[in-house]
Amino acid sequence: MKINITSAAVGLYFLVSCENVASFSLSNKPIEVSEINRRESWKQMFQQGNIVAATVASIVATSSFSKPSFAVDGSAAGSLERPVAIIGGGGRTGMAVSETLAGDIGQMYGVTMTRSGKDPFRVIKLPTATKERLQPFDGGVDVRNKEEVLAAFQQTKPSVVVYAASASKQGGNAFDVDDKGVGNVAEACKEVGAKLVLISALALDRPDSKSFQITNTIGGYLDKIMDAKFNGENKVRSIMGNDYIIIRPGVLLSGKSKSGANDIELNQGDTIGGGLSRDELAGVVVGAIKNAKYGLTVEAYRKSTATKLQPTFAIPSGKELYASSYEGFFVNAKVD
DSSP: OOEEEOTTOOOOOOOTTOSSOEEEEETTEEEEEOSTTHHHHHHHHHHHTOOOOSOOSOEEESSOOOOOOOOOOTTTTTOSSSOEEEETTTSHHHHHHHHHHHSTTTOOOEEEEOSSOOOTTTTSOOOHHHHHHEEEOSSOOOTTOHHHHHHHHHHHOOSEEEEOOOOBTTTBOHIIIIIIIHHHHHHHHHHHTOEEEEEOOTTTTOTTSHHHHHHHTOOGGGTTHHHHHHHHHHHHHHHHTTOEEEEEEOEEESSOOSSGGGGEEEESSSOEEOEEEHHHHHHHHHHHHHSSOOSEEEEEEEGGGOEESSTTOOSSOSOOBOOSSTGGGGTTOOOO
């Protein structure tokens, strides 16, 4: 099958899963796609900016094809055709998620999205297989700009979006990023049929706890960040139906995991907190993407750091979730 798209075309539906070789052409630069060179074509198409999603102005095909569905099932999540987009991919947490997603644990394709549009791994050496599965989005993505976010998603067709952004001096205050930005991304996800994994924070349901009160009164661009995150979570639940997972990590610790999922505990009910490393959090995020159950909220921390968020709460809470793999944590999780 051969598909020719003229340079006047505004966009195309990307069908890299064709059994036969297909020739795509934009700006008179054809790219050959086959099962043999799918990974290399993935890299070429992002570098040349030839994955686009809008109205096709002119298509002449030697055989017919149907418009691809935006529906996402477990097998499609993080595939070459439907990668995972990481919002805030240039931050330390976003980079940890990206590396785990594309590495041995996740083995999925990912697109890093940053405000600057720069490749967060441009000077960092990654294993070859991991590097092949990761590509930076060619252009800045500012969560405060709903149209910009939607355009990026229409171009890349993500199966799942990970929201790893938060307030910063350069990127906007808490209400810009953790409230409004989350809502913008959720609406864009809904538009393109992507699921959303939101990295949030512990204690959002416990405004009387010290954790909430101290964090919420830091001041500056972080002022009232817990209030903003609470608003953001509620927007996700309202907009996304059951197509979301909210992960509330504890304090992010230095160092890396020694035993992976075996050291981690998930909980539900926002009564227990603790800490975990960024690579452990990244493992939980990837496990969430791989699992088949959505529409839920969990807290994440190392077992050894479990602490009551308020004096009247009990340890154990009775809602702990244990597993030997990150994906396994979600099997017995309760939906919201």
